[in-house]
Structures are given as C-alpha cells and as structure tokens.
Amino acid sequence: MSTFGTQTLTCKNLQDYLRSLTKDVLDRLYRHPATCLAVFRELPELSKQFILRLLFVTRPVPQVLLATWKPQHEPGKDLGDIAAEHRQGTQVLLDMAIWQEVNDHHGNLAIRLSNTFRDNLKVAILGGGKPWTMSAALDSDPHQRDVEFLDKYAMDRWESVLQFLVQPGQGQTAISRDAMRTLLHAGLIESSDESDNMQITSSGFQFLLLDTASQVWFFILKYLETVTERGLSLVACLTFLFKLSFSILGKDYSMEGMDNELLTFLQHLREFGLVYLRKRSSGRFYPTRLALNITAGQNKGNIDVPKQGYLVIETNYRIYAYTVSELQIALLSIFSDIEGRFPNMVVTSVSRGSVRRALLKGIGAEQIISFLRQHCHPQMFKNNPVVPRTVADQIKLWELERERLEFNEGVLYKDFMSVHDFSLLSNFASSKGVLIYSDEKQRTMVVTKKGHPAIKLFWKEAQAK
Amino acid sequence: MEREAIQEDESGRLEPSVTEMIQRAKRRRLLDREASVRLGIMRHVYIILDLSQAMSEQDLKPTRQICTLKILEDFIQEFHDQNPISQLGIITTQNKVAKRHSELSNNPQRHLDCIKKLRELPARGEPSLQNSLEVALSSLRHLPPHTSREILIIFAALTTCDPGEIAATLQKVKDANIRVSVVGLAAELHVCKEISKDTGGSFSVSINDLHLKELIHEHLEPPPASVKMDHTLIKVGFPHQINADAKPALCMWHLFPLKHFDEIVAEEISTKHCYGCLKQFTGCTADKRVYVCRTCKQVFCFNCDIFLHETVHSCPGCASNPTISQFNSN
C-alpha cells in the first residue's frame, strides 16, 4: 500500500540548518552583522550567555574556567541535567564554529570566541561599522504603502501558493515557475505522469497544516537548496535574507548597491510575497510580515501573524469556521466533512471517516490538532485546553487505531505431513527468533523473509537424515 | 446586579455600561475603607467556630462545616500575611461546651493543622455562646493593654445553651475591652446582634458561600483602635541578617494608607496618558474617568488607581516629586 511509505515532514530550525553547512560557508556568513545576530538570537539560552560572557574577552579562556560557570553544588539539588545542558550549549557553539578550541600560552586547552563573529555581533548590537547595504538614503516614496496594504499583499501572495497546492490542476498560472520548482524540489507536489498534471503529496498535506511562519521558513529552506543551481551565491542570499528579517514593517528600503544576483533573488522573494516591489525601476522595496523575523520559525508564534483565528470547535465534534476563503475551507475539508455553507460561515464535522481520510494521506493527529489550535477564534482561547479535550483525544485515538495491525513480510509453510515435522520446524524457527505465526491444528506457520533461507536449509538437512 | 440597572448605550450595546458598573463597584469598595481612623495593629483574635448540629446543614456546599473551614484556611493564610505582628486562636463550641483547639499564636501552620483536624470532627449538639466567650476571655484578659483584642464568632445555630446569664459575661467582655464580631450563617439573632453592638464589633448574615467569604475576609483588616487602648513604646531588636529561609514579614500599609484619588472626567483635563503605565486615554468607556492624586496631581488610569490602592499603597507620582517625598517622610 502506498501509505506505508509516508514520512513525517520535518522542518529544520535555523540552528539545525546552519549546522548542516560547511565551516567555510559559516565563516563567510559570519562576516556580516545581520547573520551573526540572527544566529545568536536562535541559540539556546545558555549558549547566548556563554557568548555574552566572552564578548569582551579577546584572550583564549582555559576550559577549566568554563567549568566554574556551572552552579555551585548545593545539597539536595540535582545538577546532572544542568551539566548536560552546559555540555549541549558548548557543543552547539563548537559545531557552528562560533567557539574555537585552541591552546593558550601554557599549552592548556582553551576556548576562544571567533573573532569575525565577535566583531560583527558587537557591531549589530552595540553599533559601529557601516550601515547595511539596503539602508541607503531614499526620498520619500510618492507611492508609500502602509502596513495594512503590505499584510494583505503578502497574505494574497502566500495563499496563492497554498491554493496551488490544494488544487494543483487549476490556477497554475497564479504562481511563478520558480515557486513551482521549489514546491517540486521540496517534494510537496509531484507530477503524476509525463503530462503537466501536478499532484499534492502527503508531505504537501502536512505542509498545508503548518502555521504560516513555519511554512515560509520551510519553503525558503528548500528554495535555498536550489539557489546554487540557479547561479546564485548561497552566502549572499542568506545574508540578504537575514538583513531582511531585521527590517521594520511599513518602511521602504533601497535597492542601491545590489548586484544582479541579489536583484534576481529579490525578484524571487517578491513572487513568494516576502517583499513588495511596485516596479523594478522604482529602486525601493518593502519587506512584508512574512520576511520579518523569518529565522525564528515556530518560535515566532502569534506576534507576527495579523490574521485572527476563525474556528469555533464544540465538544460534539462540530467546527464552525467563520471564513469565506476557499483555501481555508479546502484545508478544513482535508480532515472534516462539510455539513453546511453560509454566507460568512461554514459548518463542518469531524468524524472517524474524515480523520482516517486525512491519516491515510500521511497527516498525523498531532498536526490536525495543532492546526485547529492555531486557528481558534479568540473566544476559544479562554478555554483550557483550547481545543476541547474530547475532540483532541478522539483524533489521537483514531490515529492509534490504525496502528493495531502490524505488517510483516513473511513466508508461509503449510501442508506438513506429520505433527512431528511441523513441531521440529516451528521449534527451530522460534529458537532462531524468526517465527511470526504458527498454528498446530492447521499445521501452518509463517517465518520472516530473512529467516526463510536458514529454515529451508535446516529442512533439507532434516529430510536428508 | 439588578436587571434594570443595565442600560444600553447609544449604539445599543450593553458592554460599556457593564464595564462602568464593574469599575464603580471596585472603587466603591476602596472608598468604603476610609482611612483616617486610628487602627489597632497588634491584634489578638480568637475565632469562635460553631460546630453544632446546625453546621451539618447542606445549604452551603458540600456542608456548612466544610465550606466554612475552607474559607477559614484562606483567611488564616491571608491574615498572617497582612498582620505579621498579630496572633490568632481557634475555639469551637458543640454539645453545650466550648473547647480551645489552637492557642493564640502567629504560626499559620499550627492553625492550618487545627483546621484540618476540625474537618474530621462531626458537628453535633447545641452551641454555647457564653461558654465560648468565657474561654476566649480567660486568655485575652491577660494581654498587654496596647494590643487590640478581638473575637470573631461564626455562628450557624439559632439557639444557644448557656449555663447562666449571658449578660454578665457580656459585661466582662466589655470591661476587658474586647471587640466581638459575629458572622451568621442562618439568620439574624438578637443576642448576637446585641453582643456585637455593645462591644463595637460588626454583625452580618451571609446569603451564600461567596458572601460568607467576603464577610469573613472583611476581618483581615485591622479594626479601628479602641479609645481605651493604651500606647507604649516597645523595645524591638532588628536583625543584622537573618537566615535565608526566613523571609521577613513586612507589612506597612495599614499604617500609612494611600489617600483616595479624585475621580475626573477624562475630557476635562489636558493629560492624555496615565502617569503610571503610559496608557493612552482613548475615550473608550474604560478611560472615560481618570483619577488624580490629591497630593502630586498626577493623573492615573482606572486600573492603576485600583492597583495602587489595593496592592502598592504608595503613589509613584508623590514618590517622584522631591518636595512631597521629603515632606511625607518627615
């Protein structure tokens, strides 16, 4: 069955992503304040403290000294977890080449904060250095855009990508080839045959149920994997992305000093709705909310999402969705059945059948529940838990239900001539640990595929005797 | 809240008028607490708890006894938080006798343990007001004259079974300068009303559990000091340092309560934001009225006004004014 190949969609956070890059790329990345700050911000709390403590220390610090940063031992307090956290915090910094292991002048093992990283982080936080490229002076824009406009623009753009995912057959023209290429690369859609017909994959369904911030981050990560093919430099693109993520919403930035590569990149970002560009020749662009703090991924939470939740979920498994958006309705219908449509509201119900339909597509119960939670109406947030417990538990139970059957490939042995033959073989199989099933009355048994040759050999030898 | 009291505003919405009512109710509670009287701070309070048959009634859920004991648990905690140099004791009365369950002490844990034991005690028989007053009297009588002596009776029965004339005991109580307050669970009793009237205490009857809690918690605040109370200087040692476990109990605000702020319509003044929290006055219902400190003339929003009077007890406006803060301290 096709469903047994589905994988859960994993979305790397910035840290994991950077750790997968080579030291050389990292080193080049740290040459700009924006990247240093973005990296710093997403580190574990302890690692942040470690960096800050060494921010003004230029000499290598012996490792013995680092050990004293752990809390003093107190009776009745278990420091095991804390020590592990310290180790982890240190390891992250070493992996990302922010800390370097060196020998100090006594020859002892010591730690030094990477100079490039230190200098640029200092610039980002404390000032100094040159302004970032996109901050060149601009006259006031005659076509000034406000935050409201940008939000609407960004959401429209992004929803058109999602809309395409939901119904790849239609509206293909709505999204650019670059976006489609990225979707294909990410495995969110696949072309079913030689024709242009696209089909959403199980990863695609899982992607749809993520929150917007995670979607954008996942999408951009996949896009970045393809930038080198497109003839763009990864470091330049990442640096620009980080700069963008620190910009201020509703403000225009200059395109001055950007080379052709970056202009292409900017053009792509425009297609995904991360920046607004009225005309290429206008020389200015507006970052949208999608681009802001992009690196924070899931941690971004609600602060940056302007739209309000629209779902009211009742304990009787009914969902009232106050929306007119076709996309939202399509998303809901992935795991629930639509019962009625009204001018401003849709009523759907969650049932075993509807949830199983979603589960078959590779969507997990946890993903459905988190989707419900994200889009809950503000009124629902007064409840604890936000999603009624009966509904959440039941969805999980429906998922567990599917795991009652375990599938194993095996080889069937039957039609034994005597009980003796049967027990001889089944005893041997169980002693080898390859027996899956045996029934003495029927004289049938199943062994694993791996165990089959050994059993066959044993049987032949037994026959020969 | 009465139904007629809620009015629709011009746009036909109820919410603004409800907001206003809630605000007014909160403020009224503050204003009731007029602060010019001298308070008794070193308090010695006996709680006399009726544990007669009447306490097993189920009009309070699950029973009067359990409900009252639950409220007392909170009360004891709060009492010691807010009255760090005061002492509490517990007396119960049932089967026509009174028993002291917990001596006067300022250790909340002791009283909480006592309350726990009382939960197991079946409520039975008749109470005796006279006996329980005598028990309380025997211990309160010997306290130094500069302390405030109080008795809080929580009474559920409609009768009292006394060995003698209660008027004689009442006289003794009055002579000992003890203030007796009664909270009734059932109905108003003449004798209870008399006792509290004669001794300067309060008398009230609860209508439900929430009301009962409110009535009992009213006794958290120190009562006005009796005129007959003496004043002395007490020698007190102050620690240079204390061990880390024992956090000092500090509570000063009863002594210098914060004066009430004046309520003003927001449109009449030029200030457009709250001095404390920087909230902008937008003209919505919650901001219609603002509050001005009489001393430093700074303007505060409604929430800050309540928070300052209920929790902080000093005005940051006055504390930010060199002249006032100097003057206040001298």
Place this chain on the structure above:
Amino acid sequence: MAGDGCLLVMVVDLHPQLAEQESNVHNYLSACISFANIHLAANVKNTLAVIAANHLETRFLYPQITGKTVDRQKDGRLELLCQVDESIERELRNMIVPDPKADQTESLISGAIGRGLLYIKRQETEDVLGKKVHARILVVKISLDTGSQYLNYINTYLTAQKISTPLDVCVIGSDCGLLQQGADISGGYYHCVQEVSELLQCLILMYQADVVTRKKLNVPPPDSVDYRAACFCHRTLVDMGNVCSNCLSVYCKAVPLCTTCNVIFQTDRPLMKIVKKKK
C-alpha cells in the same frame, strides 16, 4: 519561558553627582544602553522599558509616548536598536543636570520603581490570552541613599514580591542596604561594583540571563542582607529600637510622644520586651 520573551524595566539613576566627571557619564550611559541593546537583541519577543530618575523627577525614556523615528541606519547596528538608542541617549543626557546642592539630595528611585510596576501590571492586563508576563526590574544606582523614601521602597518591594517580579539591583560605589533588602525580598540579585568602568561587564555577567537561565549558571555568593530598620527621627539604622505600639514607628531612643501618630506613651508601666518573631 525562553521562547516567550521577557519585559525588562530598567530604572536608571541620573543623580547630579554623576556629572562631576565627564568620562564617568560616558561610560555609565553607554553601559546602560548597551545592556538594553543586548536584551532587545537576544530574543525577538523581548521588550524594554527605561525609566530614569534624578533628584528632581522620574521620566519614562522608553517607550516614548510620541514616537519619533530615526530615518536611516547610521552604522551597522540593528535598525530597531538605532531608534531605541537615539531616544534613550538624548533623554538621558537631558536629565543629567549639575546641581551644586545635590549633595543633600537623593534620586527618586522608589518613584521610578513604582511606575515600572504599574507598567508591568498594565502589560499583564492587556495580554490577550491573559498569560503571565515575564518581567523583571533592574535598578542601576549611583547616588547615596538617605533613607528618606523608606516607606515607598518597602511598598514597592512588597508589590514586586506579590506580582512575582524580581527586582535586580546594581549599585556603584558604596553598598545600599535598603535596595539590598528589595532584591532579597523579591528574589532578584544584588551586586555592588566599585567603578563605573566595571559596570557593563558586571551587568552582562550577572543580570543578562532571565530568571530560569540564572538557575543554571553560577551565582555570586549570597551576601547577608541587613534587615535593620531606619529610625524615623534620625534615619539611622538601629539594632535595638523603640517601636510605637500604635503605628509601629521606630525611634532610636525613648520619646514621650509619637511624632507620626501623635499618641502619648504611658510611661508609668514597665516597658514590655518583645523580640520580634520571625516565621
């Protein structure tokens, strides 16, 4: 908790005695601003409020009621920080005024802490989901303490304790017993540095971590906290004092009449000796 961000309320002392040495002013201000920057940069959701206090007034420096925005980046600093820094630094400079009579005055720190508490309280009530706002207050103090704001201080400490907001204190120069009590009561850190030049390093080392992370790092050895009260007549700390039975005013010697509540003390009785019980 780390993901939720934290509201830091900085109370900065700008007493005129600071202005006596220009190099100090520079170091002091840049340490405070740098610390604020690090806080804002460390997490997207971190927020900041800065309240300054000198001997004449207290003032909110950030957030500003009228938001003036800086046009463009002037250096490589994060754009948001440019805006914050500019407004803070301008105002800080404005509030440092030399005053010849400043020696007898003290900064109105308690008023600033009070306003900070109200600000925190407001963020809490305005939170849509009614979540607890993780907030802490940091007091940076340089001036001497005259004890004249004793009551205001104690009230703010108790409030901080009640809304579980730690009050961190970093003093420069000589120890301040009163503020040390505040840090102790509310669960914050107290530290005293000798020189302005050490300020930034000390702030980063001790006060940058949020409350949860602090538990995972080494802490400075706990100082013993001086819990002596200041007497109401001479404002000196007393070991053994006389306390009015009516209003608890503390006097360093026996007086016939309480100046706070105007009661006359009975002197014919022997004075009772009570040792103030703890716990």
